[in-house]
Structures are given as C-alpha cells and as structure tokens.
Amino acid sequence: MANSGTAEGVKIVTRCEDLLALRGVGRVGFYNGSDQTPEDIPFPSCLAAALRFIGEDYSWTTFTEKGKTWHRNDLYIELLGASGMAFGLRWKAGWYQDAADMMFVADPTEIIRRSFAHVGYGFRGIDKSGNPGDEARFVNEITESLRAGRPVLSFGVVGPPECGLITGYDEGGEVLIGWSYFQDLPPFNYGVEHEPDGTYRKRNWFPDTWSLIVIEDKVDRPEPADRNAEILRWAVSVARNPGDRWGGGTQHTGLAAYDAWAKQVTNDADFFTDDERVFRSRHEIHNSAVSIVAECRWAASELLKMMAESQTKTAPDLLAAADRFRREHDLMWQAWGLVGGNGNPKAHEAFVDPQIRKELASVILKARDLDAEAIGIIEKLCC
Structure with missing residues (x-):
C-alpha cells in the first residue's frame, strides 16, 4: 500500500x-453545533467540498455574532445562490418527507447546470x-x-x-x-x-x-459581474415560478410555496388523531421547511452583501434586499419560539395546538411578504 x-x-x-x-x-x-455556519442543503455543500479538494481556493469568512465566532464557507454561499436554492422554496401538498426538497425548487437539471457553470x-x-x-x-x-x-x-x-x-x-x-x-x-x-x-x-x-x-x-467561466447578474436573474425566475412538474405530487414553488405551507399547517383535519407518531412526523416536515428558509435566506442576505462590496452603483438596492432576507431568517426563529425553541424535543406537542399553528401560519405569510419585497427589489435591478 x-x-x-x-x-x-x-x-x-x-x-x-x-x-x-x-x-x-x-x-x-x-449542523452539529460547531463554529462553522450550517450547510444543511446537501448538493451545494457536497460540490463545494469536492471543488476545494481538487484545488479550488475559495475564501472563508470569520465573523462574530451574538458572542460566538463563526466561519462561513463562501463557496457554499455562492453555490446556494447560483443554484437558486438561496432564493427558492418548495412545498409538496400533503405531509411528505420530501415536501421541502430543495433539489426541486426548479428543474433539477438546471439547478445542477447553473452551479457548475458558475464555478467553471x-x-x-x-x-x-x-x-x-x-x-x-x-x-x-x-x-x-x-x-x-x-x-x-x-x-x-x-x-x-x-x-x-x-x-x-x-x-x-x-x-x-x-x-x-x-x-x-x-x-x-x-x-x-x-x-x-x-x-x-x-x-x-x-x-x-x-x-x-x-x-x-474546467470550462470558460463568466466574469464576476456576469455571474452575479445571472444569479439575480435566476433568483427572480425561481421565486416567481408558482409550481413545477418535477418530483411527483402537487408542487408549489417560490412565493406560492409559502401559501401552500401556511394552508397545510392550519388544516385541522390533518391533526384529528391520537397517534403521536403522526404529530412527530408532521412537525418534522414543517420544521424542515423552517430550517431551510432560515438557512437559505440567511445565505441570500450574505451573498447580496458580498455582491454589494464590488457593485457600488447597485449596492443600496442589494443591501435593501439583503435586509429583507435577513429579517425573513429572523422570522424563522419566531416560528421555532412558538413551539418551545429550536431543537425542543416536545415541539410536536405544541404543534398540535390549533392556535399555535394559526400563529405559525401568520409567521409564514409574513416571511412570504418579506421574500416578495426582496425579489421585487432584485427584479428592478436585473429584469
């Protein structure tokens, strides 16, 4: 050997x-509690790890927030943006384990193609x-x-x-x-x-x-300004697409996914059971969507701030959109708070309460409105 x-x-x-x-x-x-920012979306995280191994030297950013020092994988952030996942959401009608699968926020082949084109x-x-x-x-x-x-x-x-x-x-x-x-x-x-x-x-x-x-x-890679412009155009397309034909079932994507998600969590008929396994499963599916929105909109905010550093003319608008995405991320912490906090082992018990689910739906729709504001700002910049 x-x-x-x-x-x-x-x-x-x-x-x-x-x-x-x-x-x-x-x-x-x-995420396992480390000082590296979460990378819970598998495809961009795997591609970033593979590219770093074969020699692509992308930066890491260290910052402190709420008393903790964090390390941000900037390649992961870029790939979330290039793929459209930073700006996307999916809700598959019903209580399916893959309800919020991010590989289906758009055509998966396009998600993959754009990611590889971005890195060359x-x-x-x-x-x-x-x-x-x-x-x-x-x-x-x-x-x-x-x-x-x-x-x-x-x-x-x-x-x-x-x-x-x-x-x-x-x-x-x-x-x-x-x-x-x-x-x-x-x-x-x-x-x-x-x-x-x-x-x-x-x-x-x-x-x-x-x-x-x-x-x-390697293939020819667009210039940074062109890469950024393509990310913004794709962000609008992903957010404005109300549904897709990939992944089976009834799909709702982009801004329409928030409405479908809110409608699902307030459907009391889905909770007319004494089976705790059902409550746990349905809360896990909902919580997956909360986690995805929290991470992806935080990444969208970080990416737009990165763009603003090199695009002084459009920086005010980019930062305004970033602010909306960051506030949307913060709303997901409110959603966790309604069921006893992120990681609460008894969150499913609170989730059964119709009033709690009504309040969760309100948070989801507020997130939708912030998302729509952010996308509207981006749309004026690029489309």
Whole structure:
C-alpha cells in the first residue's frame, strides 16, 4: 500500500490493488453545533467540498455574532445562490418527507447546470438505464473519477436520494467509501461501517444509488459581474415560478410555496388523531421547511452583501434586499419560539395546538411578504 500527499499536506490518496481512497475531502453533514455556519442543503455543500479538494481556493469568512465566532464557507454561499436554492422554496401538498426538497425548487437539471457553470467546470450525469450492465458502468465511472483525484457526487448510496460524496472504493468497487448526511442516522445507516477517518463504508450499494455526477475539466467561466447578474436573474425566475412538474405530487414553488405551507399547517383535519407518531412526523416536515428558509435566506442576505462590496452603483438596492432576507431568517426563529425553541424535543406537542399553528401560519405569510419585497427589489435591478 502507498500513500501520496499533495502540496497542502492533508489530501492523501490511499492506494492498493483493489482500494483507492481520497483522504482529506471535507466532511459534509447536518449542523452539529460547531463554529462553522450550517450547510444543511446537501448538493451545494457536497460540490463545494469536492471543488476545494481538487484545488479550488475559495475564501472563508470569520465573523462574530451574538458572542460566538463563526466561519462561513463562501463557496457554499455562492453555490446556494447560483443554484437558486438561496432564493427558492418548495412545498409538496400533503405531509411528505420530501415536501421541502430543495433539489426541486426548479428543474433539477438546471439547478445542477447553473452551479457548475458558475464555478467553471464541466460535468456528466450518470443515470440508471435499467440494463444489466448498469452496475458495472457505475463502478467504472466511479473508479475512473477517483483515480483522477476527483470525488464523485452521488444521490443515494446511504439513505434517501440526497446528494453525498463518494471518496473511495474497496474490493474493486464492491464497497464504496464516502460522506453522507445520513451515515450516522438510523435507519438509514443500516449495514454502514466506517473508515478510521469517519467516512462510511457501504457494501451492496448499487440498489440504493439513484444517480451520479462526475466532475469534468474546467470550462470558460463568466466574469464576476456576469455571474452575479445571472444569479439575480435566476433568483427572480425561481421565486416567481408558482409550481413545477418535477418530483411527483402537487408542487408549489417560490412565493406560492409559502401559501401552500401556511394552508397545510392550519388544516385541522390533518391533526384529528391520537397517534403521536403522526404529530412527530408532521412537525418534522414543517420544521424542515423552517430550517431551510432560515438557512437559505440567511445565505441570500450574505451573498447580496458580498455582491454589494464590488457593485457600488447597485449596492443600496442589494443591501435593501439583503435586509429583507435577513429579517425573513429572523422570522424563522419566531416560528421555532412558538413551539418551545429550536431543537425542543416536545415541539410536536405544541404543534398540535390549533392556535399555535394559526400563529405559525401568520409567521409564514409574513416571511412570504418579506421574500416578495426582496425579489421585487432584485427584479428592478436585473429584469
């Protein structure tokens, strides 16, 4: 077995005949209380980690807020903006676990395409065809990319079809190694083992894998002003699109998603049960949307402030829109407060109360109004 290091000293390739592992790919996962700002949206976080590993040198910003020092991953913030996720929302009518899945705030292929165009890289999507040779084809794509020193973005492998990272393989591809948001969460981690560095090891991975994204060579990248303008145009499109045809079910996206979400939480008929599991599940789905709005609108605010630093002519309008998004983020803390605070283990009990849900709906609609104000300001700038 041989180890080969890079100039940074923390990126190591572990090789033997049937094993290859890229060591030093940044871990991705749900917020765990660290001093790094949350990265709970898998696709942009995974892409940022992969790009940093292959040598893209984006900044980190350190700041102090409410007595705590934070470290912000500026590449993640940019990718949230380029993808449209910083400005998007989705509510799938009913109480579905993927009700607020951010990969469906717009056409997923466009979300991915725009993200890669923003950073100046090509990519290839690898999907299943239903043919017997699919697994061998996936193994070949994975091994070739890893041998080139590039992690692979995967949807599935461990847990639901959310984005993760494949950073290695063993036994010639029978076992995959990588990072997943769900690798330590039951029941998704059934059959998952771990490498010494914390990455997962997953055997019999193919049935749980939906698709892959392989990072290709660099391509021409637009100038910063053009990239920013495209982010703003796409933000308006994502917010103004009332629905989509992706992901199944009845979709509501953009500003329309707030109305559908508020309507759902105030539908008392959905709570005519004594089954605590139902209450827990419905609160978890609602809380996922609260968390997404809090993180994504905070990111939108930060991104617009970053843009304002280099665009003096439009800075006042960018900062005005950023202010609306930041206030929208703050409203989500009000929503958490109504059920006893963020992380309250008994929040689902408060969520059952019709009056609490009525107040939550009011907060959601106030957030919608702030979102509409912000998008209106952006629209005047770019459209």
